[in-house]
Amino acid sequence: MYDVAVIGCGIIGANVANLLSRCDLRLVVLEKENDVSMGTTRANSAIIHAGYDPEPGTDMARLNVRGNELTRKQCEAYHVSYKQIGSLVLAFDEADEKTVEKLYANGCANGVPGLKILSREEVLKMEPNLSPEVRTALYAPSAGIVAPWELCFALAEAAVKNGCEMRFNSPVEKIEVIEGGYRLTTPTGSVDAKVVVNAAGVEADQVTGLVAAPSFTTQPNKGEYYLLDKSQGETVHHVIFQCPNKDGKGVLVSPTVHGNLIVGPNASPCERGDTATTPEGMAFVRKMAVKSVPGVSFRDNIRNFAGVRANSTASDFVIEETKPGFITLGAIKSPGLSSAPAIAEDALKLIGRTLVLKEKPEYVDSREVTVFRHLTPEQKAEAVRKNPLYGRVICRCETVTEGEIVDALHGVLPPHTIDGVKRRCNAGMGRCQGGFCGPRVHEIIARELGMDPKDVLKDKAGSVIIIGETKGGTL
Ligand SMILES: Cc1cc2nc3c(=O)[nH]c(=O)nc-3n(C[C@H](O)[C@H](O)[C@H](O)COP(=O)(O)OP(=O)(O)OC[C@H]3O[C@@H](n4cnc5c(N)ncnc54)[C@H](O)[C@@H]3O)c2cc1C
Incomplete structure (x- = not known):
C-alpha cells in the first residue's frame, strides 16, 4: 500500500509530490494525460502575482503572498526561467x-x-x-513571470528523483474506501493508498464526487x-x-x-x-x-x-480534508499558479493528521540542466567537445541543440511527444512554432526511445502525426 497517492500532475499535484518526496513515504502520482502539466498549468498568463487582488483574510490572500516568495526560491533552486519584473x-x-x-x-x-x-x-x-x-x-x-510548465516539470522531476512513482495515462475513474485507506481504479491498474490528495484541477469536484459529496462545483x-x-x-x-x-x-x-x-x-x-x-x-x-x-x-x-x-461555486480555494485521509485541493483558479507551493504546505498539514511526516536525510534537492544558448562561448566550446550533439542546432528560432533534446529524452521524466520536448527544451517555441524543427524532433524521439515513428504523437493521446506510408517508402 502506498502512503500517499496524488491525483493530477499540474502545478498543484507537482508541488504536493515534491514536498512529500522529501519525507520517508511511498508515493505515487496518477495523471490522466501522457505527461505532466497538461491541464490549466500549461495555458495561463504565467504571472507570479504579488498578492494585492485577493480580499484580506482569505486563503487566496495568505497563500498568494507566501507562494510568491516560495516560487522565486524554487525557480532559483531548480534553474527554472523566472523574472521578477513587477x-x-x-x-x-x-x-x-x-x-x-x-x-x-x-x-x-x-x-x-x-x-x-x-x-x-x-x-x-x-x-x-x-x-x-x-x-x-x-x-x-514583487510580481514575476515564469515558465509554468517548466516549473511543474522541474518539481515533478525532483519528486521522481527522490523516489515518487509517476503513472501517466491513468485517469482515476473509481474510488473505494478500504481498510486503512482508499483504492483508486484507473485503466492502467488500481492503487491502494493510506492518503489521497485530489489535485485534479478543473475536474477536482468530479474526482471528490467519486468518494463524497463535493463542497463546490467547478x-x-x-x-x-x-x-x-x-x-x-x-x-x-x-x-x-x-x-x-x-x-x-x-x-x-x-x-x-x-x-x-x-x-x-x-x-x-x-x-x-x-x-x-x-x-x-x-x-x-x-x-x-x-x-x-x-x-x-x-x-x-x-x-x-x-x-x-477552475472557477467554482466556492469563493476561495478549497483546501480541505473531505473525508479522513482524503484531501481535496479544488477550485484552484488564479492566483493558483502563484500560490501553489503554499497550497502544498497547507496540504501537508492535512496529510500530517493521518501520517507521520519525517524528512529523509538522503533527499536530493537540485537540478542540473544544460541550456546551450545560456552558456558563454568558452562553455559552449567545452560542451561541444564533450558531446558533439551540442554542436547541432535543431531549433533555429530558439537555438536548441540535439544534445539538449537527447538529454531530456534520457532524463528521469522523459517526454514522448513533440510538445513534451518543446516544454522541456524550448524546441518549437519560436517564430516558426516547430514548422522547421518539428520533423527533426520527431525523428530524434523515435530514434532515442526506440519508438515506431507512427507512435510519436504531437501532444495528448490521439494527436497522431504520421498515419501511414507515402510513395511506397518505409518509415
Ligand atoms: C486563462 C488563465 C490565466 C491564468 N493566469 C494565472 C496567472 O497568471 N497566475 C496565477 O497564479 N494563476 C493563473 N491562473 C490559474 C492557474 O493556472 C491555475 O490555478 C493552476 O494552473 C491550477 O493548477 P492545478 O494543478 O490545480 O490544475 P491543472 O494544471 O489543470 O492540473 C490538474 C491535473 O489533473 C489531471 N486530472 C484531471 N482529472 C484526473 C483524474 N480523474 N485522474 C488523474 N488525473 C486527473 C489533469 O490531466 C491535469 O494534469 C490562470 C488560469 C487560467 C485558465
Whole structure:
C-alpha cells in the first residue's frame, strides 16, 4: 500500500509530490494525460502575482503572498526561467482610481512588499508605450513571470528523483474506501493508498464526487491569448494589467520569460477541456489590450491558445480534508499558479493528521540542466567537445541543440511527444512554432526511445502525426 497517492500532475499535484518526496513515504502520482502539466498549468498568463487582488483574510490572500516568495526560491533552486519584473495596474478614470486605491489597501493588509501608487508621469516614464490616457497605476515590484510548465516539470522531476512513482495515462475513474485507506481504479491498474490528495484541477469536484459529496462545483471558464514574436517582447517591461472586473483580472500585456509578448485573456464560460480559441474571444482581447498599449502589433502574432479556469461555486480555494485521509485541493483558479507551493504546505498539514511526516536525510534537492544558448562561448566550446550533439542546432528560432533534446529524452521524466520536448527544451517555441524543427524532433524521439515513428504523437493521446506510408517508402 502506498502512503500517499496524488491525483493530477499540474502545478498543484507537482508541488504536493515534491514536498512529500522529501519525507520517508511511498508515493505515487496518477495523471490522466501522457505527461505532466497538461491541464490549466500549461495555458495561463504565467504571472507570479504579488498578492494585492485577493480580499484580506482569505486563503487566496495568505497563500498568494507566501507562494510568491516560495516560487522565486524554487525557480532559483531548480534553474527554472523566472523574472521578477513587477506589475502595474492602470487606472483610466475615477472609478479605476478608486479600484487602484482599494487594491493598494488590500495589498498592504495582505503583506505585499513595496507597493506604490504612481502618478501618470511616473508610469509613462517607466512604460513609454502605454496609452497617454492612463491616470495613475498601482506598482507591485514583487510580481514575476515564469515558465509554468517548466516549473511543474522541474518539481515533478525532483519528486521522481527522490523516489515518487509517476503513472501517466491513468485517469482515476473509481474510488473505494478500504481498510486503512482508499483504492483508486484507473485503466492502467488500481492503487491502494493510506492518503489521497485530489489535485485534479478543473475536474477536482468530479474526482471528490467519486468518494463524497463535493463542497463546490467547478464552473469552467476559458481565457484566450495571443503570443507575439520576440520582436515585440520589449513593447513593455512590466506586467500591464487593467483594473479587475467581475470576470477576473482583465486583459494584460506582458513580456514572457522567453522574450515574447503575451496578450490576454478574456473570460467566457465553457465546457471542461474546451481549449479552442474563438474569433469573438480574440477580437475582445485585441480591443481591450490596445486600451492599455495602443501600439501592440498583432500582425506579429505567432500563436493563439486558451486555458480553462477552475472557477467554482466556492469563493476561495478549497483546501480541505473531505473525508479522513482524503484531501481535496479544488477550485484552484488564479492566483493558483502563484500560490501553489503554499497550497502544498497547507496540504501537508492535512496529510500530517493521518501520517507521520519525517524528512529523509538522503533527499536530493537540485537540478542540473544544460541550456546551450545560456552558456558563454568558452562553455559552449567545452560542451561541444564533450558531446558533439551540442554542436547541432535543431531549433533555429530558439537555438536548441540535439544534445539538449537527447538529454531530456534520457532524463528521469522523459517526454514522448513533440510538445513534451518543446516544454522541456524550448524546441518549437519560436517564430516558426516547430514548422522547421518539428520533423527533426520527431525523428530524434523515435530514434532515442526506440519508438515506431507512427507512435510519436504531437501532444495528448490521439494527436497522431504520421498515419501511414507515402510513395511506397518505409518509415
Ligand atoms: C486563462 C488563465 C490565466 C491564468 N493566469 C494565472 C496567472 O497568471 N497566475 C496565477 O497564479 N494563476 C493563473 N491562473 C490559474 C492557474 O493556472 C491555475 O490555478 C493552476 O494552473 C491550477 O493548477 P492545478 O494543478 O490545480 O490544475 P491543472 O494544471 O489543470 O492540473 C490538474 C491535473 O489533473 C489531471 N486530472 C484531471 N482529472 C484526473 C483524474 N480523474 N485522474 C488523474 N488525473 C486527473 C489533469 O490531466 C491535469 O494534469 C490562470 C488560469 C487560467 C485558465
